[in-house]
Amino acid sequence: MIKSPFVRNSRNPRQHERRDPRVPSPLTRAHLKRLLQLVQLSFAREWHPGTGGNFSVRDPLGSVWVSASGMHKGALGLRDFLAVSLENAQPLEPCYRKPSDETALHCAIYRRDPSARAVLHVHTPHTVAFLRKPLALSSNEMLKVFGLKTHDATIAIPVRDNDQDMQRLGQDIGPDLDMQLKVLVLAGHGVYAWGKDPDEAMYRIEALEYLCQLQLLNPSS
């Protein structure tokens, strides 16, 4: 029988929290449970065609819990998250399953932005259709979701070329990438967003999708 870290932690979570990064902390468990609710929401919005999308939560001890590769997002559960090293994106213990192919990019985001506790990646259609290169969006109430104090401003959404080499993409999360907006679009692919918890990351995905939908509806705006 395969041991689950979620079962292993059940008797005395605080004891494990202090010494074993392969066991999710209570905060990580709470974030993962909330994340699963948000995944159901985004799945219902059809943002995960095929097995598209992946998700992660960073544990206070330094490990990262990443969704398993090849999972249908309508069936994702707690045990479908695997612990990997923040530093090298490799699994912390042998497992018959594989973490998401895009794990290296998740870990690169956490290393670059220590405030990030959750990273969400979805294939939002309006964002993918509209954002093919770095682009400015301005004067809309939704800009405040990206941390601005006013709607009367302009933000430049970072866009990178898509790449199947996630190690190379992770290296792109370097000093030249503007991390302020906590969002990154891969052209012709999807969007990554992060935040202090899963909800904050999802707000950014929703706001960006809305802004891109508006631009497609009214290109002159």
Ligand SMILES: [Zn+2]
């Ligand atoms: Zn993707």
